[in-house]
Amino acid sequence: MIKNLRPLRIAGVGYSVPDAIITNDDLTKLYDTSDEWIYTRTGIKERRVVSGNENAVDLGEKAARNAIAKSGIKIEDIDCVIAAASAPPQLYPALSCNIQTRLGIPNYVPAFDMTAACSGLIYALQVARGLIGAGLYKNILLVASDNNSRLVDWEDRGSSILFGDGAGAFVVTEAEDGVDDILSIDVRADGSLGQYIYMNIPGKNCPLVDPCDETDAKIHMSGRDVYKFVVTTLPNYIDKCIEDAGMTAEDIDYLIPHQANQRIIEAMQQRLNYPDEKVISNIKYYGNTSAASIPIALVEGVEQGKVKLGSTAILCGFGAGMTWGAAVVRLRDGIC
Numbered sequence: 001m002i003k004n005l006r007p008l009r010i011a012g013v014g015y016s017v018p019d020a021i022i023t024n025d026d027l028t029k030l031y032d033t034s035d036e037w038i039y040t041r042t043g044i045k046e047r048r049v050v051s052g053n054e055n056a057v058d059l060g061e062k063a064a065r066n067a068i069a070k071s072g073i074k075i076e077d078i079d080c081v082i083a084a085a086s087a088p089p090q091l092y093p094a095l096s097c098n099i100q101t102r103l104g105i106p107n108y109v110p111a112f113d114m115t116a117a118c119s120g121l122i123y124a125l126q127v128a129r130g131l132i133g134a135g136l137y138k139n140i141l142l143v144a145s146d147n148n149s150r151l152v153d154w155e156d157r158g159s160s161i162l163f164g165d166g167a168g169a170f171v172v173t174e175a176e177d178g179v180d181d182i183l184s185i186d187v188r189a190d191g192s193l194g195q196y197i198y199m200n201i202p203g204k205n206c207p208l209v210d211p212c213d214e215t216d217a218k219i220h221m222s223g224r225d226v227y228k229f230v231v232t233t234l235p236n237y238i239d240k241c242i243e244d245a246g247m248t249a250e251d252i253d254y255l256i257p258h259q260a261n262q263r264i265i266e267a268m269q270q271r272l273n274y275p276d277e278k279v280i281s282n283i284k285y286y287g288n289t290s291a292a293s294i295p296i297a298l299v300e301g302v303e304q305g306k307v308k309l310g311s312t313a314i315l316c317g318f319g320a321g322m323t324w325g326a327a328v329v330r331l332r333d334g335i336c
């Protein structure tokens with residue numbers, strides 16, 4: 001950990017999911033699959049999807065309002081907005097700019113998006129840590145929101161079973177009491193594995209030059225490669241993050257992982273030797289909501305009494321890139 005950074009406090013966490021539910025049985029209307037196949041391989045029973053003109057900006061706004069309400073920080077005191085967006089409704093204006101406007105954040109504070117797929121929230125936390133740590137900004141809103149359901153290929157039963165829509169948000173601020181809520185954090189990428197999960201932006205060259213190959217705008221995924229990569233990389237990596245925090249796995253109260261596949265979550269659980277009560281999983285009801293999955297699991301875990309605040313947790317995520325990241329954090333009372 002870099003020394004002499006100003007300490008960061010996680011002040012508020014919120015989430016939002018759309019109302020429309022698509023069950024595994026519903027998916028049998030689209031292709032040859034079954035609830036049994038999907039549930040045994042992924043742990044997913046249903047997922048939420050946007051409907052009509054609802055999109056990631058709407059979800060992100062609600063998650064942000066919930067996080068801000070919990071944080072006790074006034075909207076007008078937010079001085080930077082970062083969105084972790086990989087499947088937003090528009091490439092630009094940035095999701096963060098849309099959310100800044102929706103919330104009415106004054107003073108033209110900076111707003112920008114980061115793309116690290118499902119690791120986006122941990123990446124955003126690392127960036128916010130640097131910005132607050134250096135004293136550049138004081139109160140940063142982090143929003144992770146994606147409408148994956150508009151971009152998956154609903155004819156591809158290998159990938160569309162996995163994804164759902166949702167948003168999560170963190171408000172982080174300089175810790176006036178000097179207690180840092182980030183006990184360790186690290187983010188990584190291996191761009192050479194980009195072909196494991198990708199989504200192209202379709203376009204055509206200027207008509208005066210040779211045409212480029214045409215591409216679609218759908219999520220392509222080699223599920224087996226992603227699975228193998230994650231179960232071989234993440235467990236060792238989490239060990240390192242815990243060591244960086246100067247702790248042991250037993251010292252930490254919860255594992256709150258990215259919700260991509262129940263079997264991947266179980267591989268991490270086994271490595272940490274955690275009982276079920278220490279592992280927060282809600283993939284059954286939401287599928288993979290990208291970077292939003294960690295805050296959704298955290299806040300819902302608190303609402304359902306599975307997560308007690310005044311505790312510590314390992315947050316870890318992975319996604320297209322391939323990117324991955326983990327943080328050991330303090331979860332103070334009242335943050336959600």
Ligand code: ACO
Nearest residue numbers: 033037041117118157158223224226227260261318319320
């Ligand atoms: N229903 C029924 N059969 C299916 C389905 C389905 N929904 N999907 C695939 N199959 C079939 C395949 O056609 C194949 O049949 P075949 O053997 O006759 O060719 C067989 O099942 C096995 O297919 P695999 O793709 O090898 O299945 P696998 O056991 O690997 O499970 C899965 C697929 C669930 C996608 C798994 O690989 C996985 O979860 N991987 C991790 C993916 C992940 O975490 N992605 C998120 C990344 S985060 C981000 O950034 C977006």
